Amino acid sequence: MTTETSQMPDTSKPGSTEPKVNPWLRASLEYGPIIAFFVGYMFVRNMSFTVGGREYEGFLAVTAGFIPLQAICTFFLWRVTGKLSAIQIMTVVLVAVMGGISIWLNDERFIKMKPTILYVFFFVVLGFGLLRGQSYLRVVMEHTMPMTDEGWMILTRRVAFFFAALALANEAIWRTMSTDAWVNFKTFGLPALLFLFFMTQSGLFSKYSLNQADEAKS
Template identity: 60%
Template sequence: MAEKKVNPILKLVLELGPIIAFFVGYGRLKEQVFTIGGVEYSGFIVATATFVPLFIFTTWLLYWLTGKVSRMQLMTLVLVVVFGGLTIWFNDERFFKMKPTMIYLLFAGMLGFGLLRGKSYLKLLMEELMPLRNEGWMILTKRMATFFFGLAVLNEVIWRTMSTDAWVNFKTFGLTAAVFLFFMTQSRVFQTYAVEEEDEASPSA
């Protein structure tokens, strides 16, 4: 299927929708306990059980609308299904809290592996969005690998030492804000190593 253009606002809604839905669902259900099949489930588990199929649906919808799903999106989908499924199956919220750690460690590991081979895997994923010279991609990839590793460590610290409410707020707003701020602070790299469009037309005589 060829890649198709989609309204950027709609794309953003589909990407962030499941996260916002989880936040809202948890906020409304966190004080409740649900008995299903003789087993008691907390509001966190029920919110997770809603988040997983919603994430699957929005990922499929993005593919249907655009004709393309990035490798990062697919890897995230797999980890959401695996860790969300373990959370529900074992009725243990710790699995879902570990999910961001695994996602960011995976991304950091992949970028780091590429760097060891002298390649920027980030360039393969984002070149169309941010055309940079190779030196720029290598710098950005090193920084992003370090950034992802830092997020993984931070997620572990927060979910292991703080309340579930604090972790949900961190997951919903903190991680998104951190990624946004990271790219904002890389403006010098984008400016210094940007690929300028060359005028291919021959000068008139």
């Protein structure tokens, strides 16, 4: 299960022409799988299913349906937009791998670890770039938010530590709380946290935007 597919901008180059996509279609492809997972889980969370002589709880049954749905929606998102972001690619791969392991071992812990692995991966990637004095975040977002070098380095540090905080939060919730609580966190908590985080960066965007820098020089 994931909401991560729409959390970061695409990797298209600055100035590239992006095909016009119906916003409702795009939203359906990006958010459809997570909504379907949540609805499905609400219906079968107290049920169990026997397949091939093995009994599966409702959570894993919904996970089994979520894996191909996520893959199909990601494929069609690529077809209609012509590209996928790194986080979208990583998400669909981890959903398939960790979800597959959960079903194979009949152990829901692995799919719950998926967000942690994803967030740690991006924390490490962004942190490695910072150690080299580079903002890898700038590579994928510069065309949407033109800022000065200093602004990108500040934002990259904040995003890196935000990913680390999300990884810790995911671990704390799935290890100490119920599956219901984790599903609610993934479905509603994460989107809310992401929205609030980027809203709190509005001052940074304004202060270090290239337009502001140009005005200061003139």
